[in-house]
Every structure is written in structure tokens, then in C-alpha cells.
Amino acid sequence: MALITFSSLMHKDKTVYAVAGSRTQTVLSLAKEHHIPIDFGCGDGECGTCLVKVSSVDAKRSPMGGQLTEREIKVLRELGHISQAQIDKMYVDDLCPTQWRLACQMIVRDEDILVEYPSK
Numbered sequence: 001m002a003l004i005t006f007s008s009l010m011h012k013d014k015t016v017y018a019v020a021g022s023r024t025q026t027v028l029s030l031a032k033e034h035h036i037p038i039d040f041g042c043g044d045g046e047c048g049t050c051l052v053k054v055s056s057v058d059a060k061r062s063p064m065g066g067q068l069t070e071r072e073i074k075v076l077r078e079l080g081h082i083s084q085a086q087i088d089k090m091y092v093d094d095l096c097p098t099q100w101r102l103a104c105q106m107i108v109r110d111e112d113i114l115v116e117y118p119s120k
């Protein structure tokens, strides 16, 4: 069981439980389930609307999440949130090289995280 805290300037922080190891639940689907207003468009890793910032609630365990998906890499590059050097490092370290993620692509894992999303 993981604790996911959603945070935004315009909304009160909300912490929810996520079932770890489902391998299919995305941060966006969890947010929708709990009525957390993360903006989204395509829901398929192509538009970048669901951009969020993900960090560890335990400073000893960062960076968080698994590797970026190919779709995340493409969109994050277009948005200027990741460099080729960071991408190369990800394949060597097997760690996510950035806090920027697409909520519709990031799968919830067994780790407590803070998800910051833009206010609308």
C-alpha cells in the first residue's frame, strides 16, 4: 500500500491510498477516482496536459517512479523538461531522471510520493 499525496496551490492537499503492484493504475486514474482535479487531455501520453511534478515524501528515497515511458520522453523533450543527457543516464542507472511526469503514463508503485499539479 502506498500513500499518494496530491498537492496544488488552489486545493487542499489530499492523501489517498494506492494499491501497490497493480501495474496498471496510473497517477491520473487514481486522481480521477478520488476527484482530484488534475487537468488532462488525450489520456494517452501525447498532449502533455497532465504534466505533474513527483517527489518523494521520504528524502532518502528519490528520485521516484520507474523509468519514463517512450511517450513521456517524447512529450517531456518537446516541453523542454528533460535533456538527452538525462535520458541517457536513465538507461544506465535504471532510475527516473526527472521529477516531471505525465500523470496518465506514470504507474503507481509501492512508494509514498507527493504529486504536485497545476492549479486551475
Ligand code: FES
Pocket: 040, 041, 042, 043, 044, 045, 046, 047, 048, 049, 050, 051, 075, 102, 103, 104, 105
Ligand atoms: S493526458 Fe495527454 S499526455 Fe496525459
